[in-house]
Amino acid sequence: MSIKNGASISYTLDAYDRIESVSSNWLPFAMANAGSRLTPISVIGKSLWSFISDGETASLSRKILNSVRTSSVSVIAPFRCDSPTTRRFMEMSVQPVSAGRIAIRTRMLRHEDRSHVGLPDGTPHASASFSKVCSWCKRLELADRGWLEIEAAISSTNSLNGAGASQAEHGICPECKTLVPSLFHADDRAAEKLADTDASGM
Numbered sequence: 196m197s198i199k200n201g202a203s204i205s206y207t208l209d210a211y212d213r214i215e216s217v218s219s220n221w222l223p224f225a226m227a228n229a230g231s232r233l234t235p236i237s238v239i240g241k242s243l244w245s246f247i248s249d250g251e252t253a254s255l256s257r258k259i260l261n262s263v264r265t266s267s268v269s270v271i272a273p274f275r276c277d278s279p280t281t282r283r284f285m286e287m288s289v290q291p292v293s294a295g296r297i298a299i300r301t302r303m304l305r306h307e308d309r310s311h312v313g314l315p316d317g318t319p320h321a322s323a324s325f326s327k328v329c330s331w332c333k334r335l336e337l338a339d340r341g342w343l344e345i346e347a348a349i350s351s352t353n354s355l356n357g358a359g360a361s362q363a364e365h366g367i368c369p370e371c372k373t374l375v376p377s378l379f380h381a382d383d384r385a386a387e388k389l390a391d392t393d394a395s396g397m
C-alpha cells in the first residue's frame with residue numbers, strides 16, 4: 196500500500212501508556228508496514244513500551260509524553276518512517292486528552308521514492324561498519340564521517356551494501372537528542388509567556 200501525502204493514522208494512550216484505541220485506517224497501514232504483528236487486536240491494551248526496544252528512543256519518547264502530560268501543551272515533532280524504497284517525512288502530534296490520556300497522530304508530510312536499500316533492523320552486529328542508526332531521522336553513523344543519510348553512508352563505504360546497514364544498532368543521534376526536546380521546550384516557553392501576558396493583563 197502506498198500512503199498519500201497528508202494521510203494520517205492515530206491512536207490514543209491511557210494514563211499508563213497502554214494503547215487504548217487506534218484509528219479505523221490503522222489496519223491497512225499496519226499490514227503494509229509490519230504485517231500481522233501490529234494489527235489492532237495485537238496492539239490494543241499493550242504498553243507502548245513493549246514496541247520500543249531501544250533505550251534512547253524510549254527515553255526521548257518518555258520525555259515527550261511527560262512534557263505533554265505535565266504542561267498540557269501539545270508537541271509536534273518531525274520524524275522519518277522510511278521503507279526500503281521510500282523516504283517518508285512524517286510529523287507526530289502528541290496531544291493531551293484528559294486524565295493523563297494522550298492522543299498521538301502521525302501524518303505523512305511528503306515522500307520520495309528511492310532505489311531499494313537494506314534498512315537497519317536494530318540488531319547490533321560485531322562486524323558492522325555502521326555503529327548506529329537514529330530511530331528518529333533514520334540517518335546512520337559512520338565512525339569517521341558522522342551521521343549521514345542511508346544512501347550516502349552506504350556509498351561512502353565501498354566495502355558495504357545495504358546488508359551492512361541492516362546491522363546498525365538503533366539509537367538517537369545527537370542532533371535529534373537536542374532538536375526534538377527543544378521543540379516542546381519552545382512550546383513550554385510559549386505557554387509560560389502566554390501565562391505571563393495573561394497575568395500582566397489583569
Ligand SMILES: [Zn+2]
Binds near residue numbers: 334367368370372
Ligand atoms: Zn536523528
